[in-house]
Amino acid sequence: MNVAADMRDMKSRPTVPEAPSMENKSCRARIGGLAYSLRVAVAGNPNCGKTTIFNHLTGAHQHVGNYSGVTVEKKEGILRHEGREIIFLDLPGAYSLSSSSQEERIACDTLLAGNEQAVLYVADSGLLDRSLLLAVQIREMGRPMVLACNMIDELREQGHDIDFDRLSALLNVTALATVGVSGQGVGELLPALERTASAEVPPPLMVSYGPALDPSLAEMTDLVEKQHPQILRYYGDVSPRWMALMLLEGNETAWDAVHASGEAAEKAAWSVSAKAECLAKAQGETIEDIIAVQRFAFTRSVVRDCLCGAGEKKGRMSLSDRLDKALAHSFFGAAAMVAVLYAMFNLVIFVGAYPQEWLENAFAWLGGALRDALPEGFFTSLVTDGIIDGLGGVLSFVPLIIILFVLIAVLEDSGYMARMAYIADRLFHAFGLHGTSVMPYIIAGGIAGGCAIPGVMATRTMTSPLERLATMLTLPYMTCGAKLPVVLLLAGTFFPENAANVLFLVVVASWLMAFAMALLLRLTVLRGPSTPMVMEMPPYRWPSLRTILIHGWERTWMYLRKAVVVLLPVSILLWASMTFPSLPAETTLDFENRKGQLILKAEDKSAPQERRDALQKQIADLDNAREAAALRHSLAGRIAVWLETFTEPVGFNWRTDVALIGGIAAKEAIVATLGTAYSLGSDVEGDDAPLSALLKSDPTWSPAVALSLLVFVLLYSPCFVTLVVIRQESGSWKWVAFSIVFNTALAYAAAFAAYRCALSGGLS
Amino acid sequence: MQNQSALALTTLKQGEQAMITQVRSHGALGRRIRSMGLLPGMTVTMMGKAPMGDPLALRVANTTVALRKREAAEILIVK
Incomplete structure (x- = not known):
């Protein structure tokens, strides 16, 4: 025991609770x-x-x-x-x-x-x-x-x-x-x-700590009870003997209370504690050992007294041990873990995809219905493009999150989660993380297709604060489901023969980057000793359905509440920045006139069918061109054009920049915004062919640019909802700001390196 | 309770059993380790090792406890 260290410690942590009113002595x-x-x-x-x-x-x-x-x-x-x-x-x-x-x-x-x-x-x-x-x-x-x-x-x-x-x-x-x-x-x-x-409060339990400690304990009890009773004033009816025991054990909370009780009390307590330590040392023991051993001896004697029955059958550990022979095996255990994670991931993505799609369709339908019902104008645009799309973005994740949390609860309650931490610990520990980091990483997209939002929330199961923060801040580098369309578009367009390999490399790169950054964080801003792993691996059990459902529900509800409150204003803000300022009247009028003329021609029944089809296509093109012009004219478009000077060294034009700005709201928006900026309309999902062809023919694009963009999208600022959840889980806006600035700077540097390497490697 | 033939817990092979003679960790970590039943006088069995040999799985007081080698090296045993 180290009283001196404890005393130094407590000065920096004044955590004595509020004193309750003195007249209420009884709890x-x-x-x-x-x-x-x-x-x-x-x-x-x-x-x-x-x-x-x-x-x-x-x-x-x-x-x-x-x-x-x-x-x-x-x-x-x-x-x-x-x-x-x-x-x-x-x-x-x-x-x-x-x-x-x-x-x-x-x-x-x-x-x-x-x-x-x-x-x-x-x-x-x-x-x-x-x-x-x-x-x-x-x-x-x-x-x-x-x-x-x-x-x-x-x-x-x-x-x-x-x-x-x-x-x-x-x-x-x-x-x-x-x-x-x-x-x-x-x-x-x-x-x-x-x-x-x-009933009457029963007297506190008395456990004997043997001849080595009992005299010191009696002395300290006397000190706490009679000489300096103010030590106990913060606590409701705590046994003085218990307080004395905590002091002898070097408990920080107890020493805080002594420190707050004045110098005389502190000195006296310190001297008793030092004497007790000497007495223990003389017997070749430490106070910690005496207390722990005696208390354990006491509980074992209680159990010996109370346990009856012959106990012929084998213990419950036997089945658990047989399972562990495989599941915690140094080789098969790792293989089993990968298999379990892969199965889980598939379940979340494939089962979750259906309700997610229904919700997305429902919101799209709602948006469409409102667009038809309401008069055209900014209000309608605000409701449909701003609010409904924003809400839809948040709510469509809910099924994924429910399924995920239910599965996590199953893993936790069945006892397998502890095995995963055990198996992964060596690897994660090497990078300043903890075995328990494995789950959040996987959920966030460690196997391509996850989502950083539940990933950040899953760090709740971690108990070591520094490792938890390091995990939370690095898991947005993973290949989440929303980044996949970008990867597939770019890989399919510029590396058509190697698309699968590119995807695989992206996943590997995201892991390497996350590990490297976790190590960097743990050596710099999150420097500190690694939390030791002293973890119980409980026997395997069937989880209770009720617990799992309650668990899943309450976490989902927490996500919903926070996400809606913060995301709604943000999506309105983003909508406004992509809408205002609107095109000047003469430009709008010009578009309207041209469209009117085309419509008139198209309605001419005497013209041949092909001619009318061609005209219809021209009308659609015109609408898309107008949308692109409006986007370029808007605040976001202007920022993107202004940003072009800075992103030129990594090969991005303003269209890419505006798509990346949209991607901060949600990574799903990247491909859609790129489509709008290339005058294809935002409805390019499901059919990449026109965008792909355009990118290929655009002289400002090249495989090198594609590589640079891939790297950038992988690493840059997490999306808004993730940021909200980081705020919620880290308890500080500081880490939100850090995630935005640091990740974007890192993405820029890495994209620059990738771009230059690719250019000198002849990928232009 | 110092014992001349005391070995570190890390020297235990899979399936082997031994008695703990001393826990050298102190402070919060020491209390944590002790509260899991890793105490002088207790019998401990090595259940296995994780991939790459770390952490260790130990059976003590009828439970399985995972402990990194670094912490296990501070626990002394006699076979």
């Missing part, structure tokens, strides 16, 4: 006068089925947000039970209250604040000794508890059972059996919670 009274409502904190290890129980209790009445200042999900659910309102707060999964990770810190701080009248602790019955480690700590703190021994069916299948009366008595809790997946026993938790909350 029971501190609920703003709402005596009828009951607040319950739900705690437990990761993978113990905590979320399943939480979902069973609260159903869809959940509120998902973030804990202030961090990106850890905060979930609250409300339940009405016999006229009372019960609020459940789902704490992040944790293994201890030693605050070694963000999640554990939050769990610890929430429990310390004591705003909940009872703790519902969910334990994995098959792993009772380790599961109880955290429960014991919460009871040592002094919180009243209902202990749900979850997955009791697995334990009973093995021929064991738990003596619940004995367990309840040993820990001074109400212990009950539950099966989260089926909901068995969940209903009995509510009356137990109400009884626990209305």
